[in-house]
Amino acid sequence: MVGLERGQILHSDAVILNRNKRPTGQGPSFIDTENVFAVDGRQPLYMIDSFVSANDSSWVYKAKDLTNKDYVAIKISKAGVYATKGTSDILELEAKTMAKLRRCRGVVYVRNLLRMGDGNRAIVMDFIEYPTLEDKINHLFSVESPIEDAELIKVVKEVSKTSEYMARFDLFHTDLKPGNIYLDPTYTLISDFGISTWVLQDRSMVPGESIYMAPEIIVSKGKVKPNLRSEEFVIAEIAYQMLTNDLIFKLRNKAGPEKVIRAMEEFSYLQLRDFASLEKRLGPRRAILVDNVLGKVLEKNPQKRYPGPVEFSKALEKAILST
Numbered sequence: 001m002v003g004l005e006r007g008q009i010l011h012s013d014a015v016i017l018n019r020n021k022r023p024t025g026q027g028p029s030f031i032d033t034e035n036v037f038a039v040d041g042r043q044p045l046y047m048i049d050s051f052v053s054a055n056d057s058s059w060v061y062k063a064k065d066l067t068n069k070d071y072v073a074i075k076i077s078k079a080g081v082y083a084t085k086g087t088s089d090i091l092e093l094e095a096k097t098m099a100k101l102r103r104c105r106g107v108v109y110v111r112n113l114l115r116m117g118d119g120n121r122a123i124v125m126d127f128i129e130y131p132t133l134e135d136k137i138n139h140l141f142s143v144e145s146p147i148e149d150a151e152l153i154k155v156v157k158e159v160s161k162t163s164e165y166m167a168r169f170d171l172f173h174t175d176l177k178p179g180n181i182y183l184d185p186t187y188t189l190i191s192d193f194g195i196s197t198w199v200l201q202d203r204s205m206v207p208g209e210s211i212y213m214a215p216e217i218i219v220s221k222g223k224v225k226p227n228l229r230s231e232e233f234v235i236a237e238i239a240y241q242m243l244t245n246d247l248i249f250k251l252r253n254k255a256g257p258e259k260v261i262r263a264m265e266e267f268s269y270l271q272l273r274d275f276a277s278l279e280k281r282l283g284p285r286r287a288i289l290v291d292n293v294l295g296k297v298l299e300k301n302p303q304k305r306y307p308g309p310v311e312f313s314k315a316l317e318k319a320i321l322s323t
């Protein structure tokens with residue numbers, strides 16, 4: 001399969017998931033496991049509008065749902081990339097994971113999963129008009145203006161709540177990063193569940209090395225399972241990035257995870273963070289408080305961290321709002 005053209009119509013051979021509207025009564029109440037994957041016989045058609053993004057294994061397009069004229073985002077697998085014998089396509093697992101989170105307000109809503117004639121899968125999601133946190137950080141960096149306290153707190157709290165909600169079902173995203181977080185003013189959304197634990201579990205895979213991953217996860221090469229404290233570490237790194245427009249372990253800009261891990265083993269958070277930039281952003285008093293909170297979460301020893309992201313987010317909020 002090659003890339004798609006504007007105006008091209010997408011047919012599907014099989015509709016695996018189909019629910020165009022988020023069910024009412026949302027919120028972290030229960031997980032919908034029944035009937036989620038039922039084929040309802042309709043064959044929705046989508047018309048490609050524009051290219052959005054690509055990586056090694058998939059493309060993302062903006063498209064129009066021809067049945068109701070809504071815009072959707074369609075993530076389509078590239079042929080052959082995941083065609084391992086006997087395993088279902090990873091994109092299908094990704095969509096099914098998102099489908100089980102349809103009642104969670106902090107997750108991008110998945111509408112549909114299509115099986116195409118060539119065997120590829122396409123995930124159809126709500127099209128999110130809002131920027132990702134990555135877009136926002138880049139923009140703010142270019143205009144040299146800091147992210148507002150209220151927005152920072154909102155993002156950290158909401159992503160933390162979503163992460164803890166998912167953990168109740170033993171699901172960890174493991175790829176949280178600014179590019180997978182969308183700044184919906186109603187509720188911050190996360191997406192891109194391609195390496196989340198349910199997907200990896202099903203394929204007996206170990207997580208790859210993401211530059212935002214907690215050190216104990218990378219070092220253990222799959223032995224330490226992702227957990228609330230490792231997710232908390234990642235959310236704290238993202239918070240630091242929002243505050244300083246910089247990565248906490250600066251090496252991460254250039255070096256691969258191995259070098260980062262070595263640096264993290266040799267040095268502590270106190271040596272690797274840029275306190276001056278926290279101070280510039282927050283003033284001396286708040287910088288010390290916020291630095292203490294971040295230092296606790298970015299401990300190498302997970303036992304010294306807060307028990308989970310929500311407690312961390314509360315401590316961070318308190319430090320930022322202190323006078």
Ligand SMILES: Nc1ncnc2c1ncn2[C@@H]1O[C@H](COP(=O)(O)OP(=O)(O)O)[C@@H](O)[C@H]1O
Pocket residue numbers: 052053054055058060073075108125126127128129132179180191192193194
């Ligand atoms: N539902 C969506 N609405 C709007 N843009 C999206 C949506 N899903 C993905 N994108 C865009 O495509 C990019 C890549 O999508 P993502 O699911 O993160 O895949 P990957 O990072 O694996 O390539 C996102 O960073 C975002 O810019």
Ligand SMILES: [Mg+2]
Pocket residue numbers: 179180192
């Ligand atoms: Mg992504």
